[in-house]
Amino acid sequence: MTGVDVAFWVFALAAVWSGYRVFRTDSMVRASFLLLASFLNVGAILVLLLAEYLGTALLFMMTVEMVVMALFMVMFMMNPAGLNPMEMVHQPRLAAVAGVVTTAGLGLVAVVVDFPDAPVDPAAETIRALGTELLGGSMLVFESAGVTLLATMVCAVILSAARGRYGDGTAGSVAPPLEPGGDHRPEDDLVGDGGGGHHHHGGH
């Protein structure tokens, strides 16, 4: 057993354990960063497989993604700051069955299939090969996907920006009623000149 084998087992077990913990924890923030820990261990395994660029790129891509995910989940989940304990699984019985079936299926594939054994030469120019593939043979596919994603991100930012070319993003927003089915009270509005908290319009 070489050092690489030991490292593989350490990373593999850590990836599985932190992946399991994602569903056993009670907080959005903990779940996000446990999932990140799982991804980081997978990234380390990719580096062991000499896919250095993919492995290290996975580290920072997943880091930023999980940070965004934690932030947005807490913003949208009405769980103040992600600190309140909450259940991390929905439909637990179905989820358990699906989890066991998937794990058994993938495990069976891993055990039964005779994978090709093609060790990579450490001196091989793997990064150059990847670059040639991305900007050569598969350029059209990758560039189309890349530009589409970029356009989507720019549009999402424009749509969510507080100030846009058509005026304030909060224009026309009204406060929800205090009682279910109750009447809208303009004085609860945080924006606009309906009375709210800001009486600096002078012209009323």
Next chain:
Amino acid sequence: MTTLPPVVAVALVVAVLTVGVYGVAVVDRLVSAVVAGWMVSAGEALAAPLRAVAVAVTRQPVTTEAPDRILWVLAPAAYAGLAAAALAVVPLAPGVAVTDVRTGIVVFGAAEALAIVAIFLHGWAPNAPLPLIAGYRFVGVALSYELLSMFVLIAAAIPAESMSIGAIVESQAGLWNVIRQPLGLPLFLIVAAGVTFLGPLDVVDSTDLAGGGAAEDSGMQHLAWSAARAAMLIAFSAASAAVFLGGWHGPVLPAAVWMALKTAGVATVLVGARHVIARVSPERFVRWAWTVLLPLAFLDLVIAGMASL
């Protein structure tokens, strides 16, 4: 090119960070005295970090109600460890690095991104309002400059035709990147100020939140967090020196001395910025980062790309 044995190189990174953290504390004391118009003797400045350690050790540890204790204790360790990981891919002289990997700038970028997680969790873990607000505010600001760092590092990799930081230094033998790509260093220093949350970008442990992310830290915990922050500042200074200021290139003096001087120079500028530039409003900075700084980073990439045609 000779390479150091890993054990020696790891010890070297630890030594550089230790000396660097001490140096940052001394320079911080000197600059704050100069800015405030006080007299401070050299001996006093040199003793200031030790005095801070003595105060931290003797201070009573306090805690909050139901904190995430593991995350709270581990956050400074993670932050300092990421500083060490970032410094591990920066060669301090020809062949002198823990590992000058082919994906050097990607590893550096990953350490920088993970530092955001460490800083956020350090604010989240105490389960207290002010650190929590600081943590979330930091993430909002950090996401707006994270892309800058990758763009300027990729631009520096273009003339080197390699993502290894050693190769990037070698590519500056004739002309330093700070001249060849004038937008790179200023943008990278903004990122450095953000990740070490100092001066204009101190949106984390800032006084407007009564200490923010570190508001509930006490004694040794506070000391560990400050030391980790200084270690990250050294890692960024070394990377700035290597990627933009020609690294070890320079006349007369030995390579390692040039690298040390440049790193110390960048660190002094960053520490100085802490005392002379006011904190920006986070909201205004985020808008500014997306609409001005990000296009500037694109321009930096275009300049680097055009120059290499």
